[in-house]
Amino acid sequence: MNCIIIIEMGTAAVKVFAFDLSGNLISSSKGHYPTFHEQNDHSEQDPEQMFITMLYILKNLLIEKIYPKKYTVSCICFGSSMHSLLAVDKDGIPLGNAITWADNRGKKEAAELKASALGEAIYKATGTPIHPMSSLIKICWMKNNEPDKFKLAKKFLPIKSYIIQQLTGACVIDFSIASATGLMNIHTLAWDEAALNFAGITSEELPALHPVFYSDLTLKKEYQRVLKLLPAVKILVGSSDGCLATLGAGVWGNDMATITIEDSGAFRIIGDHIIDDPKQQIFNYLLTEKHIITGGPTSNGGVIFNWFTKQFGDFQKAYDIDQSMDELIQEAATVEVGSGGLIFLPFLHGERAPIWNPNARGCYFGVNIRHERKHFIRATIEGILFEMYSIGRSLEKHRHIKGLSINGNFASIPLCTQIIADIFNKPVSTLSHGDSIGRGAFLLSATEMGLYPSLEEASKTVNMHQTFYPKAENHEIYAQYFRVFESLITKVADEFNLISDLQQRYS
Amino acid sequence: MNQLILQQGLSKELADFPHILEFVHKKNNTIQLNSFSSNVCDCICLYYILEGKFTWIIDSMEHTLYPGDFAIVLPRQCIGGQSGIMNIGALFWIKISIEDHSKLLLGKWSGLTKKEKISVNQILMLNKEQPVLKLKEAHTLMQNLQTELLNEEVGFYTRINQLLDELFVLISRQFIRQNNSRRDFPQNFLKLEQTLRQNLAHQWTVEEMATLIGMGTTAFTEKVKNYSGFSPLNYLIMIRIAEATKLLKKNQVNVTEIALNTGFYSSQHFSTTFKKLTGYTPTEFRKNNTTDQ
Numbered sequence: 001m002n003c004i005i006i007i008e009m010g011t012a013a014v015k016v017f018a019f020d021l022s023g024n025l026i027s028s029s030k031g032h033y034p035t036f037h038e039q040n041d042h043s044e045q046d047p048e049q050m051f052i053t054m055l056y057i058l059k060n061l062l063i064e065k066i067y068p069k070k071y072t073v074s075c076i077c078f079g080s081s082m083h084s085l086l087a088v089d090k091d092g093i094p095l096g097n098a099i100t101w102a103d104n105r106g107k108k109e110a111a112e113l114k115a116s117a118l119g120e121a122i123y124k125a126t127g128t129p130i131h132p133m134s135s136l137i138k139i140c141w142m143k144n145n146e147p148d149k150f151k152l153a154k155k156f157l158p159i160k161s162y163i164i165q166q167l168t169g170a171c172v173i174d175f176s177i178a179s180a181t182g183l184m185n186i187h188t189l190a191w192d193e194a195a196l197n198f199a200g201i202t203s204e205e206l207p208a209l210h211p212v213f214y215s216d217l218t219l220k221k222e223y224q225r226v227l228k229l230l231p232a233v234k235i236l237v238g239s240s241d242g243c244l245a246t247l248g249a250g251v252w253g254n255d256m257a258t259i260t261i262e263d264s265g266a267f268r269i270i271g272d273h274i275i276d277d278p279k280q281q282i283f284n285y286l287l288t289e290k291h292i293i294t295g296g297p298t299s300n301g302g303v304i305f306n307w308f309t310k311q312f313g314d315f316q317k318a319y320d321i322d323q324s325m326d327e328l329i330q331e332a333a334t335v336e337v338g339s340g341g342l343i344f345l346p347f348l349h350g351e352r353a354p355i356w357n358p359n360a361r362g363c364y365f366g367v368n369i370r371h372e373r374k375h376f377i378r379a380t381i382e383g384i385l386f387e388m389y390s391i392g393r394s395l396e397k398h399r400h401i402k403g404l405s406i407n408g409n410f411a412s413i414p415l416c417t418q419i420i421a422d423i424f425n426k427p428v429s430t431l432s433h434g435d436s437i438g439r440g441a442f443l444l445s446a447t448e449m450g451l452y453p454s455l456e457e458a459s460k461t462v463n464m465h466q467t468f469y470p471k472a473e474n475h476e477i478y479a480q481y482f483r484v485f486e487s488l489i490t491k492v493a494d495e496f497n498l499i500s501d502l503q504q505r506y507s
Numbered sequence: 508m509n510q511l512i513l514q515q516g517l518s519k520e521l522a523d524f525p526h527i528l529e530f531v532h533k534k535n536n537t538i539q540l541n542s543f544s545s546n547v548c549d550c551i552c553l554y555y556i557l558e559g560k561f562t563w564i565i566d567s568m569e570h571t572l573y574p575g576d577f578a579i580v581l582p583r584q585c586i587g588g589q590s591g592i593m594n595i596g597a598l599f600w601i602k603i604s605i606e607d608h609s610k611l612l613l614g615k616w617s618g619l620t621k622k623e624k625i626s627v628n629q630i631l632m633l634n635k636e637q638p639v640l641k642l643k644e645a646h647t648l649m650q651n652l653q654t655e656l657l658n659e660e661v662g663f664y665t666r667i668n669q670l671l672d673e674l675f676v677l678i679s680r681q682f683i684r685q686n687n688s689r690r691d692f693p694q695n696f697l698k699l700e701q702t703l704r705q706n707l708a709h710q711w712t713v714e715e716m717a718t719l720i721g722m723g724t725t726a727f728t729e730k731v732k733n734y735s736g737f738s739p740l741n742y743l744i745m746i747r748i749a750e751a752t753k754l755l756k757k758n759q760v761n762v763t764e765i766a767l768n769t770g771f772y773s774s775q776h777f778s779t780t781f782k783k784l785t786g787y788t789p790t791e792f793r794k795n796n797t798t799d800q
Binding site: 013029030031032034035036046048049051052053055056057059091092093094220221222223224225226310320321 | 691692696697700730734735736737741745746748749750752753756757782783784785786787791796797
């Protein structure tokens with residue numbers, strides 16, 4: 001029997017999945033690696049630790065779970081989070097750590113570029129909003145702030161390219177990951193000259209660009225041996241977490257969108273053309289040149305509720321944070337829709353879409369003397385989901401959306417799913433499988449292997465588990481509160497910058 | 508109560524306790540020049556503030572201590588008052604010697620087991636950059652120590668050493684509590700990881716790791732597995748190999764040294780573990796991936 005292995009280099013952990021050729025999950029395993037915050041705004045990971053962790057998890061999964069069941073691996077496909085950047089020297093040796101998507105060190109570089117005509121042109125060409133998350137800004141920061149390292153660097157890689165290079169020796173990047181670097185022209189499918197100039201590099205310093213189906217890669221002999229894999233095993237370069245999650249969410253078709261909320265979150269649609277947004281609020285990433293994932297990311301998803309729980313959760317009885325979080329969710333469910341008029345702006349991490357302001361900050365608004373702790377709990381949840389709605393609305397300007405599919409551990413909490421349905425006034429479906437990134441990567445591999453005629457057909461095999469329908473009376477209430485939420489954000493725009501400056505100066 | 512100054516060699520009360528160099532309960536009513544000038548400790552100095560406000564420089568960092576605060580200064584750390592003066596107020600202090608050629612802070616007088624002494628050692632060493640704790644519970648212990656030393660009632664010899672042990676256990680637990688909020692396992696785990704990386708050569712045990720994070724061994728192992736996907740020792744091996752990989756690629760240190768620096772007990776052990784995971788021996792790996800810097 002044959003099976004497909006998916007390796008997903010996520011933000012906090014590597015996940016390895018094994019699927020049989022019919023798409024049944026045989027087994028999966030994860031291994032955590034740490035993120036270091038040596039300075040404010042910095043967020044880094046150790047590439048060697050990521051590689052070793054991946055190797056260890058992969059090897060154990062194969063030897064303990066897959067081979068004993070008489071499976072042969074026919075394909076290995078990669079997924080990973082976007083926007084990571086690792087500089088390596090002429091021998092391919094890392095110069096320090098990999099910088100993650102959450103790193104904000106390039107705030108100044110991003111603000112300057114965004115305010116310029118060049119910034120607008122680069123956004124149009126690359127589809128990536130101008131923001132410190134992008135490789136473009138990170139490279140530019142290194143050029144300005146670490147000139148010695150910049151000079152030694154011979155290649156700039158996302159972490160996935162580094163991992164594949166360790167395993168195969170080839171230096172490659174797929175369209176999905178590349179289209180999120182801010183350096184790839186998504187119209188011409190080549191590295192963008194203007195972006196390269198701004199970053200101060202040439203295309204020689206980036207990996208070779210390939211479609212997500214590229215598989216002209218061979219595992220090094222040593223790894224074939226320790227992993228007991230055949231030389232013929234297909235190595236598929238694969239795609240990014242965002243594109244794979246959209247594929248795995250089964251929202252193909254022009255009237256569906258998907259919401260992912262884990263620590264951070266995103267609202268995404270899939271279509272056959274690039275959507276040009278004059279306000280530069282949305283991204284366009286490529287699954288393939290004909291399948292464009294358009295959407296907006298938030299930095300303030302489950303991580304904000306996590307923060308709330310740490311500060312205000314009950315830890316007298318609770319064994320750990322998950323339990324404490326469950327109790328808060330139960331308490332929130334007893335509060336009326338709209339939290340008695342308490343509104344929360346969730347921008348504790350600044351915000352990406354739709355306002356793209358790293359200086360945005362959080363706020364509870366409308367507190368009155370009758371509000372209790374439980375109102376704050378529910379308002380926190382509603383604020384996170386209102387923000388997702390404001391991203392959704394920026395997409396709805398370009399596409400009529402009839403229904404939503406949700407995934408991610410925060411969005412899948414039944415209370416949250418119902419609130420999403422009520423706020424959006426649309427039916428919201430949950431998926432029958434747990435991990436849409438793994439599922440998406442399976443569908444991609446299976447399509448490449450000819451098991452499905454096309455990605456569209458593959459995506460149709462995704463089953464919805466349960467659908468939450470909106471309650472009209474709740475939507476009516478949310479719609480009114482949302483107007484306040486939205487206008488509040490515009491009204492305090494200046495104060496966001498003022499308070500953020502003061503915070504930087506005095507703490 | 509009047510103040511009390513007991514000093515080894517001068518005060519008969521300390522004759523049975525060679526490890527206690529000084530026990531002092533002091534009320535300071537006047538400010539005098541050079542009353543507390545900066546000096547490097549050669550013993551463990553513990554201070555508990557009763558009244559007043561004291562500004563001290565410990566290892567070139569300024570600390571302001573208020574009643575209920577406790578300062579722990581370890582050998583080779585430096586302490587003195589700001590401008591060399593002792594502020595007005597009242598405090599207890601006790602100075603405890605460490606045994607020659609011993610790596611441990613707590614000597615033979617202590618009734619703690621060897622493992623416990625090692626743990627206390629690690630916790631104190633790890634926290635020496637934050638030498639001030641809020642520790643109101645230490646007040647009673649200091650008072651009891653004073654009473655036992657002065658009254659010499661039956662059992663006082665054992666009792667005094669027990670009180671000292673109790674004090675060190677209290678300090679260690681307070682450090683752990685202060686550093687590890689139950690609310691934030693990921694944060695605690697990250698701190699643990701940084702501690703492990705700082706001293707990879709040490710033969711860490713699961714008990715030691717669990718102690719640093721303030722958990723029992725079983726709960727700790729389960730929690731780490733759940734969070735990281737690895738048992739604590741396998742997680743440690745992961746860090747060791749990742750660190751060794753970096754050193755191999757740098758081509759500056761020889762393989763045996765890399766093995767020992769990253770916590771493998773021999774180059775053979777390193778080689779086997781490395782090859783099992785990567786398919787390469789460290790030497791082959793180095794040949795394939797090197798940079799000359």
